[in-house]
Amino acid sequence: MTTPAPTHRPHVVIIGCGFGGLEAARALRDAPVDVTLIDRTNHHLFQPLLYQVATAGLSAPAIAAPIRHLFRRQDNVTTLLGEVTGIDAAGRQVHLKDGSALAWDHLIVAAGATHSYFGRDDWAPLAPGLKTLDDAFEIRRRILLAFEAAEKEPDAERRAAWLTFVVVGAGPTGVEMAGTLAEIARHTLPGEFRHIDPASASILLVEGGPRVLQAMPEGLSQRAREQLEKLGVEVRLNARVSAIDAAGLEVQTGQGPGGADASSYRINSKCIIWAAGVAASPLGRLLARAIGSEEAQALDRAGRIRVQPDLSLPGHPEISVIGDLAAAQSHAPGREPRPVPGVSPAAKQMGRAAAANLLRRLRGEAGLPFHYSDYGNLATIGRNSAVVDLSSPLGPFRFSGYFAWLFWLFAHVYFLIGFRNRLVVLIDWASAYWSAQRYARVVTGVELPGPPGETPP
Amino acid sequence: MTTPAPTHRPHVVIIGCGFGGLEAARALRDAPVDVTLIDRTNHHLFQPLLYQVATAGLSAPAIAAPIRHLFRRQDNVTTLLGEVTGIDAAGRQVHLKDGSALAWDHLIVAAGATHSYFGRDDWAPLAPGLKTLDDAFEIRRRILLAFEAAEKEPDAERRAAWLTFVVVGAGPTGVEMAGTLAEIARHTLPGEFRHIDPASASILLVEGGPRVLQAMPEGLSQRAREQLEKLGVEVRLNARVSAIDAAGLEVQTGQGPGGADASSYRINSKCIIWAAGVAASPLGRLLARAIGSEEAQALDRAGRIRVQPDLSLPGHPEISVIGDLAAAQSHAPGREPRPVPGVSPAAKQMGRAAAANLLRRLRGEAGLPFHYSDYGNLATIGRNSAVVDLSSPLGPFRFSGYFAWLFWLFAHVYFLIGFRNRLVVLIDWASAYWSAQRYARVVTGVELPGPPGETPP
Known part of the structure; x- marks a missing residue:
């Protein structure tokens, strides 16, 4: 907690601790910077399994890890529970809902997306x-x-x-x-x-x-x-x-x-x-305004902000945007740029790339273009069935059904944060599998309705 | 689900699925009655470990089991999510918040207690x-x-x-x-x-x-x-x-x-x-009124209703009250009656006794006085420490410290509902024990505060 710095250590503010923000902060572990990681919640959420909480298959703590705990041993990270309501690009500050402000030298915005009702x-x-x-x-x-x-x-x-x-x-x-x-x-x-x-x-x-x-x-x-x-x-x-x-x-x-x-x-x-529908975080609009761009030009239709090849904003190499908030292109050597999909592996890769480019800038070098390594795509359908589309040097490898489901399950459990969570999720799934039971069928926060006339139907 | 009954099967309504109500319904498993079990929530709660949820040591589903699931194989039990707002002793009905009513031949009230602020x-x-x-x-x-x-x-x-x-x-x-x-x-x-x-x-x-x-x-x-x-x-x-x-x-x-x-x-x-403070459920007052008693006479200071030795109400052998709502006495043969404490083993024993007395009445026999078997008392203080006071035929057996804590832990896990829950609770405790971690540190439902001036401190 006391790393005496001979010179001014640059202050990096990361907004959002989803997959992108988490990876960016981790990638700065040994860097000569101080990091403040701001999130509106106290936990990193393993979103790919959120539907399991919604359908009573898993408890919330099984897929959510306290952010502070994840960074307890990374001394250069300070965790802040807060909501960003304003970004000042010229003055290099973010404003929080509680009225306070935080100065930064580098800003990484990883505020993600929310659902969109297409104007409804x-x-x-x-x-x-x-x-x-x-x-x-x-x-x-x-x-x-x-x-x-x-x-x-x-x-x-x-x-x-x-x-x-x-x-x-x-x-x-x-x-x-x-x-x-x-x-x-x-x-x-x-x-x-x-x-x-x-x-x-x-x-x-x-x-x-x-x-x-x-x-x-x-x-x-x-x-x-x-x-x-x-x-x-x-x-x-x-x-x-x-x-x-x-x-x-x-x-x-x-x-x-x-x-x-x-x-x-x-x-x-x-x-x-x-x-x-998916819509990027409203911070996209704040960012566009902060860098003096027209919204229509800076944002795409889903509200994502267009980033430079190195994930920074035009004219603002000290601001990077990653994850679902970024309209980014993948720049593979010798290929046409392709849009980066809004999936968690892409967010993680962008987090690492933004951190690496930040370190390059500290050394006076230019940022490198982001290249997304696409290992494939998988989706589960229910107990026993899933579809898997893997990219491999030998061409795509596609399968579905039971083995696809097993593959999906282990891939997800493998990437879950923390040994305990992996074990508990596996036990829950094993017991759900054999008994067809879903143990998290607990309903709370319920106010039972009165007679039909008194409440809307 | 279709047990054809040659004659009218008596309908037993049980209010509340805490330890008392749960045991009463289970004890009626093979009885020639139909049971309706009403609870305001959809789960039976293992209340002795509720403080672990409050202190982020366990997730909610680890200590709560869906009531329907517990009775899925007991065909004579119908589970009803509902809130009782009225009891009609003469007309043998309970009234629910949604405006509906339910007729009963026998009523077991196990509505428990809540915290009391002593009038504040x-x-x-x-x-x-x-x-x-x-x-x-x-x-x-x-x-x-x-x-x-x-x-x-x-x-x-x-x-x-x-x-x-x-x-x-x-x-x-x-x-x-x-x-x-x-x-x-x-x-x-x-x-x-x-x-x-x-x-x-x-x-x-x-x-x-x-x-x-x-x-x-x-x-x-x-x-x-x-x-x-x-x-x-x-x-x-x-x-x-x-x-x-x-x-x-x-x-x-x-x-x-x-x-x-x-x-x-x-x-x-x-x-x-x-x-x-603990105050009995407000159903105590409703019950007193329903049987035409003065509240001051029918209820004790904590709002619990005084029951007959067989746990029924005076003049109403078809109504039993059990658990924390009952001001009951234990009638051990050859001893003075002693008040029954408000603990879960007592509620369970009363549940079984009320069910047994109900069956005796169906056979035309009188109910037996309730006798509480006190096996002792235990309380935990933190990781590694607890105090245990066991009753045994050889006299009290008292100990404290680490072994008391182990005893407390296994006693509680043993009584937890369901194999999966036992396993998950043990894993959580083992991991908490070795790492000093509490994994359920997830905060939800939070609206972050605005600037100091705008919200009360």
């Missing part, structure tokens, strides 16, 4: 998305309480609405959620209710595009869809949500981009989960 | 108590955020208030909380902060009576106090709380029951935890 933010309370632990608890609450409400509901039509679960968006999160919901309905809950059959629940996966998992090759998309249907998920493709209310949603089919025509229909559902 | 309910938001998982999350949030706030606080006096933790009440919960808080401050957090030394935190245990753990023999109380002080807890006996506000509390010392005199002083603290 009024849908947020009706169809929660999944980015934080609080989101996961809210979704878990809604799923489990929907079955409870169905058990008590004498009216058949309303009961059916409680037993209809709609997941909007068939990216990796939507596919995981739908597959796991089908498992809960078909394997976990049967036998526990006396008035309903949970296995009769409808799980709908509604996707605006023509296939599931669009980042995957078409063959694997087809496989994923078949596996979902085998699990009992109804997959509705080319189906765009046009309205959501407390009792359900409206869906438009057909290729045209709009207009309520004959091809729109309604789904009655009391539990809608949003896995459709 | 305005203290509740200032000094939360520990009865539910939501309570535990709130306390965990306050403890962890107090250290975060101290790290950011430049003013020495205010920093000291953030680092002063006060536990009010030195019963088992207060002793466990204080001991564990001391461990967190001295062993878990050091090294993780850059501006404060968590080990400098003050942990105060404030108790109105003359010793800690008053249900224990005096020698063990003394031991417990010594162990607490060794852990770094300041124990203040004969100290009664007379006021609580957002910045601290006021304590009166001396024997007299009141009046702010020279012997009262103030403690500045931003984290106060209430472990002082």
Whole structure:
């Protein structure tokens, strides 16, 4: 904690401790800099398994590690629980919500992304998305309480609405959620209710595009869809949500981009989960303003800020942006630049690259262009099934089904932070696997409703 | 699920699925009755370890099991998530908050207790108590955020208030909380902060009576106090709380029951935890009214309802009250009746006794008086220390320290519901033990504060 510095040690502020920020701070371990790592929560979240918390398969502490604890032995890192509300590029300061300000010599912004409702933010309370632990608890609450409400509901039509679960968006999160919901309905809950059959629940996966998992090759998309249907998920493709209310949603089919025509229909559902859109953190806009750029020019359509090849901002080599907030290109030697995808390995690689470029600048050298090493793509669908698309020097290596699932499982557990978490997650999965049980089915923060007349339906 | 009954099967309604209600429902497994088990939450809570959730040692799902799941194979039990708001003894119905009613032939009320602020309910938001998982999350949030706030606080006096933790009440919960808080401050957090030394935190245990753990023999109380002080807890006996506000509390010392005199002083603290009083569920009052009794006669000072020797209510053999809501006597053959203590083994035994008496009544026999088998008493203080007072035919068997702690640990893990939970709790403890870490240090549901002027301090 007391490393006497003969000269002024540059102060690096890192905003956000997701995969990008965490790696950047770690990569500065032996660097002659002081790092302050700011996050709005006290934990680093292993987001790839967040859907497991939302579907009662894992407890929150199994996938969340206290940031302070992760850096307890890295003396040049100070952890700060705080929310950045302003960035001053000229004055080299960030402003925090509590009114304080923090000066920096170098800034790494890794504030990530949140879900986007494509301008329909009024849908947020009706169809929660999944980015934080609080989101996961809210979704878990809604799923489990929907079955409870169905058990008590004498009216058949309303009961059916409680037993209809709609997941909007068939990216990796939507596919995981739908597959796991089908498992809960078909394997976990049967036998526990006396008035309903949970296995009769409808799980709908509604996707605006023509296939599931669009980042995957078409063959694997087809496989994923078949596996979902085998699990009992109804997959509705080319189906765009046009309205959501407390009792359900409206869906438009057909290729045209709009207009309520004959091809729109309604789904009655009391539990809608949003896995459709991603929007970069609002810090992107703050950054654009801070460096004096037009928003329209500095940001892409998802609100991500366009970065230089070395991940810095134009005219501001001392500011780097990494992870889901960055609209970055991968610059492989001898190849055309390609967009970097919004996945955790990319965020980690950007974190290490930004730290390395920062050290180069301290030595008076120029930053190197970022090159994303793509090892592939994998997505799980449910117990026993997943799709894997690995890149290898020999060409792509693609498989699906049980071995893909085992591969997915070990890959995820391997990258989980901390030995204890790995062990507990493996035990939970082993016990879930053999018993079809999901042990984290605890609902808290519930205010039970009063008589029907007194509360909205 | 379809057990055809030749005659009308009596309907037993059990209110509450704590230790008492759970055991009663289980004891009716093979009985020719239909059981409806009503609880306000969806889980049975292993309350003896709730303080571990509040102090970030265990995750919530490790100590909470879904009630439906526990009874999935007991076909005569229907689980209902609901809140009882009225009891009609003459019409044999309970009324639920959602406006519905449920008819019963036999009623077992096991609604438990909550914390009591001795008429100062305005203290509740200032000094939360520990009865539910939501309570535990709130306390965990306050403890962890107090250290975060101290790290950011430049003013020495205010920093000291953030680092002063006060536990009010030195019963088992207060002793466990204080001991564990001391461990967190001295062993878990050091090294993780850059501006404060968590080990400098003050942990105060404030108790109105003359010793800690008053249900224990005096020698063990003394031991417990010594162990607490060794852990770094300041124990203040004969100290009664007379006021609580957002910045601290006021304590009166001396024997007299009141009046702010020279012997009262103030403690500045931003984290106060209430472990002082227990009040029976408000259903006690509803029950007294339902059977036409004067409250003053039917209830004792803690709001518990006085039951007959067979645990039924006077004039209402079809209503039994068990657990912490019952002011019951133990009727050992050849001995004076003695009050039954409010501990989980007593609640379990009452659950089994109420079920057995119900079956006797169905056969036309009279209920038997309840006899509490007291196997002893144990309390833990922190890692490595506990006090144990066992009853045996050879007389009491008392010990404290490390072996008492091991005994406490295995006794608690043994009684935990479910093999998986036992295993996970043991792993968590083993890893906590070797690393001094507490892995469940996740804070959620936090709205970070704005500038000092905008929010109350």
